[in-house]
Amino acid sequence: MALLVLGLGCLFSSLLIYSGTVISFLRFPVFSLASGPAGFMGMFAETTLLAATLIAAVLAAMSLRRSRPLPFMALGAVAAVAYLCCALGFGFACYFAVDIPTVYLLLGAAAAVADCGMALVWGRVCARRLPIRLALVVVGAASAISAVLCFLYGWLPLEGMLGLLFVCSAVAAVVPLAVHEPPALQGEPAAADRPALASLFDVAGMPSLGLVAFAFAMAVMRTAFNEGQGAYLGALALSGAGVVAFALLKRGPFLLSGGLQQTFLPIFALVVLAGVSITATLGWGGGASDWLTYGLYSMAAVLTLATLCAVAHAGEFSADLVFSVALCAFCGASFLGQQVGGALPDEMISVTVTLTTTLYAFALVLVSHVRRRSEADGILGDARASGETSPVPAVGGGAPAAGAEEASSPDAARGCEPRGLAGRCAALADAHGLTAREREILTYLAEGHNGSYIASALFISPNTARTHIHNIYRKLNISSREDILRLTREPRP
Numbered sequence: 001m002a003l004l005v006l007g008l009g010c011l012f013s014s015l016l017i018y019s020g021t022v023i024s025f026l027r028f029p030v031f032s033l034a035s036g037p038a039g040f041m042g043m044f045a046e047t048t049l050l051a052a053t054l055i056a057a058v059l060a061a062m063s064l065r066r067s068r069p070l071p072f073m074a075l076g077a078v079a080a081v082a083y084l085c086c087a088l089g090f091g092f093a094c095y096f097a098v099d100i101p102t103v104y105l106l107l108g109a110a111a112a113v114a115d116c117g118m119a120l121v122w123g124r125v126c127a128r129r130l131p132i133r134l135a136l137v138v139v140g141a142a143s144a145i146s147a148v149l150c151f152l153y154g155w156l157p158l159e160g161m162l163g164l165l166f167v168c169s170a171v172a173a174v175v176p177l178a179v180h181e182p183p184a185l186q187g188e189p190a191a192a193d194r195p196a197l198a199s200l201f202d203v204a205g206m207p208s209l210g211l212v213a214f215a216f217a218m219a220v221m222r223t224a225f226n227e228g229q230g231a232y233l234g235a236l237a238l239s240g241a242g243v244v245a246f247a248l249l250k251r252g253p254f255l256l257s258g259g260l261q262q263t264f265l266p267i268f269a270l271v272v273l274a275g276v277s278i279t280a281t282l283g284w285g286g287g288a289s290d291w292l293t294y295g296l297y298s299m300a301a302v303l304t305l306a307t308l309c310a311v312a313h314a315g316e317f318s319a320d321l322v323f324s325v326a327l328c329a330f331c332g333a334s335f336l337g338q339q340v341g342g343a344l345p346d347e348m349i350s351v352t353v354t355l356t357t358t359l360y361a362f363a364l365v366l367v368s369h370v371r372r373r374s375e376a377d378g379i380l381g382d383a384r385a386s387g388e389t390s391p392v393p394a395v396g397g398g399a400p401a402a403g404a405e406e407a408s409s410p411d412a413a414r415g416c417e418p419r420g421l422a423g424r425c426a427a428l429a430d431a432h433g434l435t436a437r438e439r440e441i442l443t444y445l446a447e448g449h450n451g452s453y454i455a456s457a458l459f460i461s462p463n464t465a466r467t468h469i470h471n472i473y474r475k476l477n478i479s480s481r482e483d484i485l486r487l488t489r490e491p492r493p
Helices: 002-012 020-025 036-066 072-095 101-129 132-155 158-179 197-220 220-229 229-249 260-282 285-313 318-344 346-386 421-432 436-446 451-458 461-474 481-487
Strands: none
Touching: 002 036, 002 101, 002 158, 020 036, 020 132, 020 158, 020 229, 036 101, 036 318, 072 158, 072 197, 101 132, 101 158, 101 285, 132 158, 132 229, 132 285, 158 285, 197 220, 197 285, 197 346, 197 461, 220 318, 220 481, 229 285, 229 318, 260 285, 260 346, 285 318, 318 346, 421 436, 421 461, 436 451, 436 461, 436 481, 451 461, 461 481
16 A cells, blocks of 8 residues: 555656646746746646646546447556656756747647546556545545655755656556556446446535635636645645544544535635635735635545545446546646636635635535435435335334245245344345345445435445345345345344
8 A cells, every 4th residue: 555655646746737746847947938937837737738628528438438448557558658758858848948839838738648648547546446445545645745745846956856756757657557456357237337427426526526626726826826835735735644544533434425525624615714804804914814725625635536536446437437527627627727817817816716615615515405405305215115104113123024035045034044234134145146236235224224325335326326226126025125124133033
């Protein structure tokens, strides 16, 4: 895991679509020429972001069409070579003060291709290795490492900064190839014939709002970001460390719709808005409010990346689809933010960021409310669909349901059912040929959870959870969650 953390931290600190990486290159004399940062650097950044948005959109469309993906080693090797070449080319142009605009346009387009390729490579690695708890630890630690590396970019002499960029690029390119494991054979059929963007949005839409808001706000604040990079990097390091601590200390399951996403981030957003208002009223300047804003959006970005890893790990959507859609949204929001920030007068920048934070906080609260309502409606809907007319009894009570004898295993009928809920669920699953995913869901159903909770716990869409539940009912020859509770209750002496 340490190698994965190091490689991901190097990736974050060497992506040329990420302002935290390229901002330190404004120290080079070429960006102090008459054309200035708004010239060569702005040209490079806008070309990279626009090209990456279009490339990611094409990759997402190909994933939706279920086009045959490139083999991992081939994709990884090509992306690694392109990534290293772009780092070398960008460093060469900066160090030798190349002042030809076409060079930066070509470098921007090439960097977009290379960064998109590396994003897909790392997406496949993370999807295979990182369930939610491990994803929070790895992404949080990698974010803290990237903050340290980006700080070193600004502290080292120019030659040292270029050397560090090349080392980080090489590590980011090589680690995925070193840790890759051939995928296991997939014996479980997909719950749906073709993934839909609507289903992906249902799963990852709310978390992804944080990544989009982060990209847009940081691009709008680019002048303040350039001057206050240290504050941003400090906030990023603290956010990463906080997410790691949360993942290690939390007991119980992580839910897609709970924890930091639905509780902490809305409160943090309200604190940021209050801080902006207080500092403006007292005339303390924008330093404190900027630091709070950096903290909010860096925390949201870290949580979003970890959540996307968990969604891809769940297997309902391919890693290529999950991360190409996220990359398209991130780069598109960054490009839009740059255009808005460049068109607005300086005094309107803070107003725009405050408005963005307000809309983000409102969206978090609204989506949280809607999700809770849908979960409550889902409980009633499940009961109506299964014919339940009374609350589901606790595990261990009631008489066997109709069809329970047919659904029970021979050992259970003889009173030899393994003790413990997990053992009884395993016996049922073995007797009726449930898939690995259906076994997980059977255990949740036996614990009394409804479909909405199961979807949130497994990071899958509610429609997919319902499909699996219906398949379980069919295989066990039952019609309700009440029947499952009766089947998995303690056997009578």
